[in-house]
Amino acid sequence: MTATMPPQKESKDDDDGSQNLSRHSSIKQTRSVPQVELRMENVTYAPLTKSAVIGSNQTQTQRTTILHNITTQISPYQLTAWMGPSGSGKTSLISVAAALTRPHDLIDDSVITVNGEEGSIPKRLVGVVWQDDLLLSNLTVEENIYFAARLKTSQETPDPQVRELTESTMRELGLLHVRDSLVGSPLSAVRGVSGGERKRVSVAVELVVQPSLLLLDEPTSGLDATTALSLMTTLKDLAAFGHSIAVVIHQPRTTIYNMFDHLLLLSKGRAIFDGKPSSARAYLESCPTVVSLPPETGIADWLMDIITDDERKGERTLAKYWNDCSSKTGCADLTQREQSKLGRRLSTLEELQSAPKYDVTFWTQLKLLTVRTLKQQRGERLTTTAAILQLVYLFFTALFWWHLPDNTARIYERNSLLFFMLIAQANGVVINAVTVFQRERALLRRERAKKMYGVASYFLAKTMSDMTNNVLFPLLYGMAVYWTANFRVSALAYVRFILAFYMSLSTAQSMGLFISIIMPNGQLALVLAPPITLFFMIMGGFYIPLQSIHVGIRWATWLSFARYGYSALIINEFEGRDIPCSDDVSVQVGPVGTCPLPGEDVIADMGITGITESYWFNIGMVFALQVVFRFAAYYMLRRTR
């Protein structure tokens, strides 16, 4: 497919001096981007917030007005800057523009229009680069960018073209030298790329999908001057393709300031200027309280100084002055923004909303997400630390249960070991499932909002990865313990042991995922997961034989994956063989005096009777539970936004 370029801006009044910059951007445009003009009029953003009641331990819910009556616009072909001191509401304005706030938090006469029509922008057309990045730490820089690009580029675009786009984006952002480095994260064992590089990767991941509206929260923070300039140049070039771009920026150097087409200045949630950056100085100097720009002071530094000074005085003079000025026509000439020269008719909101839901088919989503999840989870689960943990478990297990003699005196120890293996590994697997999903949740929410993929493909890819990577080490532990403990010597019994152990662990994993999905509060999920697992473990029949569990809660044993897993392991160990008697007469299992003891008596003694005496019944039940957990998890995930 040949690259389709949207009409370029014919010419530009370079009265802001940006024509002096030599720009060598190689950013490529692979598709036509719907142009979006977003206008916010009289926007007052007042979310419900919780605050402490003075003098008591209680909290109260109230509306806090964060943005007051803001009117501004983000237009195609323009690079817009939002500047203001810390706490002036820049980040909140990004949330409003990206339609990430709740509609009822926009109060009074707030109106948002998209291409002239009231409504919020379709989220798939928006890219937001937040200050906190959401990257996949175990993928390389290139992989992070490539997967984002592939998922958001039409199915017909050949892969080499997507690779080329990835390459040019990396080049643009100075990331080629770290393309094969893992991104890493402060929390993971992988240190990864530097903070500034990670920031650039987050920008690249958004930039590569070429959103109509791109909002960036302090993209240059943590970057050196050259890289910051290069990034802003890239954004400026991207705007020239018809994208609408707004950056939150603190104190840009003058070269960067001169690139802006439109400037919004904020102070304590209020606008104090909205218009051409080249007019800001003249306008503000006309305000009686403002000291003129001193010689040899950068304009951005001066702007911050006068806003901070005004905030310190507490009279909101600049906001009032702007309010007076913008409500009259007196300063219209000074502040008039450069009119965007749109190359074509803007799409209606309905047209913007009616685009195909996803750029690539379900199967492509599934393939990409499976590869991506496998890579990410391999780095999280198949780590040296995880291997060492299993070796420690193996050491202790072998220490206490080494080569158990196969006689009636050691039946209890055999059973206890089977149960210990289940409890130790299932608990770890559940905690892991909870933690990993809590980490993925934010990324999933963001990517779903951008319509990069559907829940079904994400969930299926995750399930496939969960079934392999995540239970591999625990399974290897079980396979080793089988021989160190001297369980039943038979190839068939070994295979059946592996199957029962694997099914129990993967069901525990599905339960962990379900818990994690239904509890958005990650800390609560982590606190509750172990007792829930323990409850089902007790229902497993080792601590209390099934027939002795109180009749009021005995029904819960039918919901316990541990019951079926443990029963299958016990049946596999004892069914169809006789256990030689021990000389130790104090040990009694089964009918007194039976020698050798039939394995079936051991099984019956555990309360495993009737239909549950069948190995395959238990495997079937644990499988069914797994399916139920997975479907419930999927259903709940679809319902959450």
Ligand SMILES: Nc1ncnc2c1ncn2[C@@H]1O[C@H](COP(=O)(O)OP(=O)(O)OP(=O)(O)O)[C@@H](O)[C@H]1O
């Ligand atoms: N959900 C919220 N509840 C209560 N207060 C909030 C909420 N969101 C933002 N604020 C407050 O609103 C003000 C503006 O916050 P915002 O993060 O938008 O500012 P900012 O200009 O981006 O600041 P910074 O440059 O430090 O990132 C701050 O005082 C902040 O504490």
